[in-house]
Structure formats: C-alpha cells, structure tokens
Amino acid sequence: MLDDSLLDDPAALQRADHEHALLRLAGAGARVRNALRLAEAAGIAQLRPDGRPRTVLVAGHGAALTAGQALAALTATSSQIDTLAPHDVAPVQHGRLATPAFTAGLVWQLPGWAGPLDLVVLATADGGEQGLVSLAQQAYARGCAIAVIAPAGSLLADAALQVRALPLPYVAAAPYEAEEESGPAEADLPAEEVGALWAFLTPLLALTEELGVTQLPEGSLAGAADLLDELAVRCRPDAAAYTNPAKDLAARLSGTVPLLWADGPLSAVAAERFAAMLAERAGRPALPGVLPQVLTAHRGMLVAKLGAAADPDDFFRDRVEEPDPLLLQVVLLRRAAAEEDEYTDPGYAISRARRLADAHGIRTSDLTTPEADPLRALAELIALGDFAAVYLALATPAG
Incomplete structure (x- = not known):
C-alpha cells in the first residue's frame, strides 16, 4: 500500500527516484x-x-x-x-558478455x-x-x-x-x-x-x-511545451499532496484497480498511456476503454466481488490473515469546455458511467482538462497520468 507520508517528503522521493x-x-x-x-x-x-x-x-x-x-x-x-x-x-547474435x-x-x-x-x-x-x-x-x-x-x-x-x-x-x-x-x-x-x-x-x-x-x-x-512547464511546477515533489494534482491522484489510486474510461479519441490515447505507465512504473494493472462501449465491456467486473462486495471497513475482518482487498475504481478521462463548472452535465455517456459506478458502490475519480486546443488537452491528461504513476511507484514501499 502507498505510504502517504512519503508523498510529502521531497527528500525521500528523491532518494527513491533512482532513475530521475x-x-x-x-x-x-x-x-x-x-x-x-x-x-x-x-x-x-x-x-x-x-x-x-x-x-x-x-x-x-x-x-x-x-x-x-x-x-x-x-x-x-x-x-x-x-x-x-x-x-x-x-x-x-551476441557475444559471450553482451x-x-x-x-x-x-x-x-x-x-x-x-x-x-x-x-x-x-x-x-x-x-x-x-x-x-x-x-x-x-x-x-x-x-x-x-x-x-x-x-x-x-x-x-x-x-x-x-x-x-x-x-x-x-x-x-x-x-x-x-x-x-x-x-x-x-x-x-x-x-x-x-x-x-x-x-x-x-x-x-x-x-x-x-x-x-x-x-x-x-x-x-x-x-503545449509551456503547459508542460506549468504542470511540472504544479506536480513538483515539494508541492503538498493537497495542492499537487498528481500526488492526489496517486493517493486515490492506491489499493485499487483503475478502470480508465475515456470520453473520446484524445482522452483514449491518454488512458492507454496511463495504463502503460502504471504497469511500467508502478507495477499496477489498469484497464483502459472508451465510452460508451466500455460500459458493456467492463460490466462483468462491476458486478463481481472485485467491485465493492468485499468491504475493507468490515470490523470483524482479520487484518492479518485477510489483507486489504483490491477494489475497482473508475477514472474518467475527459475534455471539458473552459466555461463548464462542476455542476455542468458532461454528456449522457459520462453521466451513465457515474450512475453505473455509484450503483455498484465503486469510487469514481476525474481526470479532466479544460483545454480547447487538442494538443494542449492531450498534454495535460498525459502529464498528470505520468506524474501520478511515478509518485505511486515512489511512495509504495517495495515488498
């Protein structure tokens, strides 16, 4: 499991980041x-x-x-x-040493x-x-x-x-x-x-x-280069977890199997990239997909025990013999118009995805970009996912 204290310890993160x-x-x-x-x-x-x-x-x-x-x-x-x-x-063909x-x-x-x-x-x-x-x-x-x-x-x-x-x-x-x-x-x-x-x-x-x-x-x-610079500042190691969107996302992903649901072709690329980074950097599985077809493709997992059927807060569960179960989490990757606010309906597919997750007691997180420029939007989604995957890896003790 992720050690939350490591996320707010820049020196420890630097020591753990052997590959820079x-x-x-x-x-x-x-x-x-x-x-x-x-x-x-x-x-x-x-x-x-x-x-x-x-x-x-x-x-x-x-x-x-x-x-x-x-x-x-x-x-x-x-x-x-x-x-x-x-x-x-x-x-x-290679030599004996190489x-x-x-x-x-x-x-x-x-x-x-x-x-x-x-x-x-x-x-x-x-x-x-x-x-x-x-x-x-x-x-x-x-x-x-x-x-x-x-x-x-x-x-x-x-x-x-x-x-x-x-x-x-x-x-x-x-x-x-x-x-x-x-x-x-x-x-x-x-x-x-x-x-x-x-x-x-x-x-x-x-x-x-x-x-x-x-x-x-x-x-x-x-x-896009300027935006990547801005995101690097927001996601820097000495930024506290509550102000650092990548650290916050890494903490929310801990102990879960993310279902990365994208709202279109651009966010689908970011979802595939995020899944690859979670596997490569954090050694974590994640399943990407594109709305609306992913709702039927992932339906079986939503209704299975990997969803919310196993309650990690069960008072009578033996914490030694029964380790914390892996739970699903839906992460919605999407583009939103700059003028939208948190109360704006992002579309039927997104709304249906939220309702489906809620109905099965599965946590939902958002990875949203307000950028109108498609390349800047892609850059933001990819950069936040990249940083989150690396933070999740660095703040999870080996073994």
Missing part, C-alpha cells in the same frame, strides 16, 4: 522545444510536398506507437494514420497495399533494431516516402541515408549523475525512458503539419 523519473518528466517542455528546433534545422520547413500522403504509417514500439496513436487522434484530414507494431521477434535488448530482434512487415502514395515514419529511441532497418528497405523498394526519428549515429539513422529518408532528430533525455538501477529486472528488457513520448511526437507533428496532415492551432506545439 520526476526530473525527466519535469523536462518535457524543454524537450519539446529542443525537438522542434532540431526538426526545423533538419529541413522540415523546406519541404515542398506534392499533396498529402494517402496514409502515414508510424512504425516502432512502446512510446513510438503511442505517438502514432496520438497523431491519429489529432488528425482531421483525408489522410489515414496507422501504427505499425512488430509482428514477430527473431533471435539476435546481452542484446529483446527489442533488437523485433520484426516489422509493411502492409501489402503500401506504396508511393504513402509515408512511412520509423521511430525508435535505440536505433539498433535490425527489423526497422529491414522495414526501411522494404519501404524504399515500394517507393514509399520515408522519415526516420532515431538517435544520431545509430544503425537506423545510418540506414536512413541509404534509403533517402528524411532524418529527424530524437532528443535524448538529459543525463544525470549517480544514476542507479531501479532494482532487479530482465537484462534484455530495459525500462523505457519516461519522457520518450515527447521526443517522438514533436518531430512527428512538425512533419505532418508541414505536409498538411494535421492542422493544429498556430503555435500549438510551443503552447
């Missing part, structure tokens, strides 16, 4: 600005596209695929946005219909995936336009030159001294860096804006 996750989340705004500046230096502004691509395929794994899903949610044109996940894995990352052997396959009308974007924080190099070669043979987001000097970045791809920068996280491993882990499954999403999404949006695929409000990326 909070610092890296706080630097998301600066990372967006750096990525945008480097993307412009790479020549995006000089592109002269001959119409929009028919389809934009974003290939990668982890946060790269999340960036592709975010791009799809932010796109309102005739172009189709698809993500291309690995479909297989092959063994990787253990290659599992991701190095991932395999991707270009869809049979992909061709000269399509754009393939290959994105990775490592750049050593031979499968992405092979995919770049497939795309080149099909006549696809190609862009690559990868660290400079990596295997994929070098391959991009051979297939005439547009090289876009991957802005790595700032290095910190005395970084330690967070604990025992599979040697070939390293944790993904917490801020990688913005290093992928920023150049991806800069490129698609230039191609006319996305049409965000003017200055949207810069505005």
Whole structure:
C-alpha cells in the first residue's frame, strides 16, 4: 500500500527516484522545444510536398506507437494514420558478455497495399533494431516516402541515408549523475525512458503539419511545451499532496484497480498511456476503454466481488490473515469546455458511467482538462497520468 507520508517528503522521493523519473518528466517542455528546433534545422520547413500522403504509417514500439496513436487522434484530414507494431521477434547474435535488448530482434512487415502514395515514419529511441532497418528497405523498394526519428549515429539513422529518408532528430533525455538501477529486472528488457513520448511526437507533428496532415492551432506545439512547464511546477515533489494534482491522484489510486474510461479519441490515447505507465512504473494493472462501449465491456467486473462486495471497513475482518482487498475504481478521462463548472452535465455517456459506478458502490475519480486546443488537452491528461504513476511507484514501499 502507498505510504502517504512519503508523498510529502521531497527528500525521500528523491532518494527513491533512482532513475530521475520526476526530473525527466519535469523536462518535457524543454524537450519539446529542443525537438522542434532540431526538426526545423533538419529541413522540415523546406519541404515542398506534392499533396498529402494517402496514409502515414508510424512504425516502432512502446512510446513510438503511442505517438502514432496520438497523431491519429489529432488528425482531421483525408489522410489515414496507422501504427505499425512488430509482428514477430527473431533471435539476435551476441557475444559471450553482451546481452542484446529483446527489442533488437523485433520484426516489422509493411502492409501489402503500401506504396508511393504513402509515408512511412520509423521511430525508435535505440536505433539498433535490425527489423526497422529491414522495414526501411522494404519501404524504399515500394517507393514509399520515408522519415526516420532515431538517435544520431545509430544503425537506423545510418540506414536512413541509404534509403533517402528524411532524418529527424530524437532528443535524448538529459543525463544525470549517480544514476542507479531501479532494482532487479530482465537484462534484455530495459525500462523505457519516461519522457520518450515527447521526443517522438514533436518531430512527428512538425512533419505532418508541414505536409498538411494535421492542422493544429498556430503555435500549438510551443503552447503545449509551456503547459508542460506549468504542470511540472504544479506536480513538483515539494508541492503538498493537497495542492499537487498528481500526488492526489496517486493517493486515490492506491489499493485499487483503475478502470480508465475515456470520453473520446484524445482522452483514449491518454488512458492507454496511463495504463502503460502504471504497469511500467508502478507495477499496477489498469484497464483502459472508451465510452460508451466500455460500459458493456467492463460490466462483468462491476458486478463481481472485485467491485465493492468485499468491504475493507468490515470490523470483524482479520487484518492479518485477510489483507486489504483490491477494489475497482473508475477514472474518467475527459475534455471539458473552459466555461463548464462542476455542476455542468458532461454528456449522457459520462453521466451513465457515474450512475453505473455509484450503483455498484465503486469510487469514481476525474481526470479532466479544460483545454480547447487538442494538443494542449492531450498534454495535460498525459502529464498528470505520468506524474501520478511515478509518485505511486515512489511512495509504495517495495515488498
């Protein structure tokens, strides 16, 4: 269970944060600005596209695929946005001392219909995936336009030159001294860096804006960077839990299995990201879904004993032999107009979700953004979820 006292102890949080996750989340705004500046230096502004691509395929794994899903949610044109996940894995040759990352052997396959009308974007924080190099070669043979987001000097970045791809920068996280491993882990499954999403999404949006695929409000990326800075201040470790929305959310999630219900495509991306961060950082399960269909998909859990049937306040329960049960909690991720207040009906699906949870005695929490700009709205929902997942991990004693 979460130790509430740790949430209000900045020194203890810092000692527990071996990977400097909070610092890296706080630097998301600066990372967006750096990525945008480097993307412009790479020549995006000089592109002269001959119409929009028919389809934009974003290939990668982890946060790269999340960036592709975010791009799809932010796109309102005739172009189709698809993500291309690995479909297989092959063994990787290595020496006696080195253990290659599992991701190095991932395999991707270009869809049979992909061709000269399509754009393939290959994105990775490592750049050593031979499968992405092979995919770049497939795309080149099909006549696809190609862009690559990868660290400079990596295997994929070098391959991009051979297939005439547009090289876009991957802005790595700032290095910190005395970084330690967070604990025992599979040697070939390293944790993904917490801020990688913005290093992928920023150049991806800069490129698609230039191609006319996305049409965000003017200055949207810069505005999102400013908002990420503001959220970093609100969610800083020395902000008390009652004024820190991420700490408050982490405390409310403790001891529960969250059902992350989103009210639309943008909040659905944030829900998927939140579930991934809770699993990766806090080791907690969470189930995302989109309203209204999630009401029927999750109905069985609402009426089962995992809901409110097991009463944690039962006076006669043996606290030693029967530990506190895990209970469900519904978290509603949604966008709200700036002029709405707490008494405004957010829509039938949200109202029905609240009534359903109340009827089964299940706690409901809100993760709401008032931002009208879709990118700023996405940034707020994702940032609050990221910080909350990290605080939940840091304030939960191991074992």
